[in-house]
Amino acid sequence: MPEARLKKILSVFEGKKGALIPMLQRVQEEFGYLPEETLAGVVDFLRLPASQVFSVASFYAHFYLTRRGDHLVRVCQGTACHVRGARDILDSAQYLLGIKTGQTTEDYKYSLERVACVGSCAMAPVVMIDSDVHAKVSPLDLKFKLMDKLLPKTKRSPLKARKKL
Numbered sequence: 001m002p003e004a005r006l007k008k009i010l011s012v013f014e015g016k017k018g019a020l021i022p023m024l025q026r027v028q029e030e031f032g033y034l035p036e037e038t039l040a041g042v043v044d045f046l047r048l049p050a051s052q053v054f055s056v057a058s059f060y061a062h063f064y065l066t067r068r069g070d071h072l073v074r075v076c077q078g079t080a081c082h083v084r085g086a087r088d089i090l091d092s093a094q095y096l097l098g099i100k101t102g103q104t105t106e107d108y109k110y111s112l113e114r115v116a117c118v119g120s121c122a123m124a125p126v127v128m129i130d131s132d133v134h135a136k137v138s139p140l141d142l143k144f145k146l147m148d149k150l151l152p153k154t155k156r157s158p159l160k161a162r163k164k165l
Helices: 002-012 020-031 036-046 050-059 079-083 086-097 139-150 153-161
Strands: 071-076 110-115 127-129 132-134
Touching (some): 002 036, 020 036, 036 050, 079 086, 132 139
Parallel strands (some): 071 110
Antiparallel strands (some): 071 127
16 A cells, blocks of 8 residues: 555656655655655655665655654744743653653654744744644643643553652
């Protein structure tokens, strides 16, 4: 099935030169990241060295070579957010999800990212969950208003026993 999906994407780029980046964007849109076998398909389709395709895919921060979670939690660390306590919010997110920044939970439900700026400085500190922007977030807001809505009860119950937050 992934082969058919990849062939459909590649067919759009038939005969187009210099289409590597848009092609990788479409592949990532379809699969959620750039699986190794799809990169191999792109290499074969474009007749480029594998090192060239991999170097482009690994250079740009918006391309992912590993599977990400179903929900993406991004904590802004821009200047305005930093000044207003974003570091504590990021620490809380790591604690609540049980992963470090840049990681994905074992069940592939959540990925956590540190971002430089989301462009909402007047609402700092800011957390994005998927495409929803949450403004003036505190570590307690993160737990009680945002994460409790996302995390299943089985994930939440051990958190009540923990004292740190």
